[in-house]
Amino acid sequence: MGKYLFKISTKLKDEIKDPQGQVVEKISKRLKISDEINVRVGKYYEIIIFASSLDEAKMMIKKVAENILSNPIVELYTILSFEEII
Amino acid sequence: MGKYLFKISTKLKDEIKDPQGQVVEKISKRLKISDEINVRVGKYYEIIIFASSLDEAKMMIKKVAENILSNPIVELYTILSFEEII
Known part of the structure; x- marks a missing residue:
């Protein structure tokens, strides 16, 4: 038997609104980190x-x-990456 | 001005219990996909x-x-990756 590590992400399709991402954008503006930022969560x-x-x-x-x-x-x-591990 | 894309992940530290991961493990067993699976979310x-x-x-x-x-x-x-984009 081998042991395998997979790293996987899921995200909303591009055409679907992402309210969580909009919250990060708003806070980023409020904290004056960046005005031009687009976030998908x-x-x-x-x-x-x-x-x-x-x-x-x-x-x-x-x-x-x-x-x-x-x-x-x-x-x-x-699937971001996969590898056999020990 | 350049435009940059960053991909970032966050996860619970290893020593902290991950109930969301345990749910995925349980369902995976119930669906008979895998009995030996460890999931962190x-x-x-x-x-x-x-x-x-x-x-x-x-x-x-x-x-x-x-x-x-x-x-x-x-x-x-x-930070999983970063790149300049157009």
């Missing part, structure tokens, strides 16, 4: 999974991402 | 910022991350 996952091969691990992660982590109607998920 | 940000240089953009992003995006007592933030 999503979720971030670090998943360690045991599998007999990297291919099997990828298949499992795809199921997790599509069935549990994201709502395909409004969100996109991205 | 955080937030993910894509931030576009205008600045006169990459160094200035990095300084602004550091302020946003430390003051708005994360609670340094319980969370860690990571």
Whole structure:
């Protein structure tokens, strides 16, 4: 059995309004950090999974991402990275 | 002025319990996707910022991350990537 670490992000599709991001933009302006800032907020996952091969691990992660982590109607998920770990 | 895209994640420090991650683990088991899975959940940000240089953009992003995006007592933030965009 191998042990694999996947880093995954989910975010709202570009055409969908992101109220959480707008809050960060407003506070950033109020704190005078930046006036010209655009923020989109999503979720971030670090998943360690045991599998007999990297291919099997990828298949499992795809199921997790599509069935549990994201709502395909409004969100996109991205596998940011993956690696075998000890 | 340059336009810069930063991708940032925040997550709970390792020693802090992550109930959201445990929910994903439970559902993954219930759906028979994987019995041996460990999940940590955080937030993910894509931030576009205008600045006169990459160094200035990095300084602004550091302020946003430390003051708005994360609670340094319980969370860690990571700049996953940055690039100049058009």
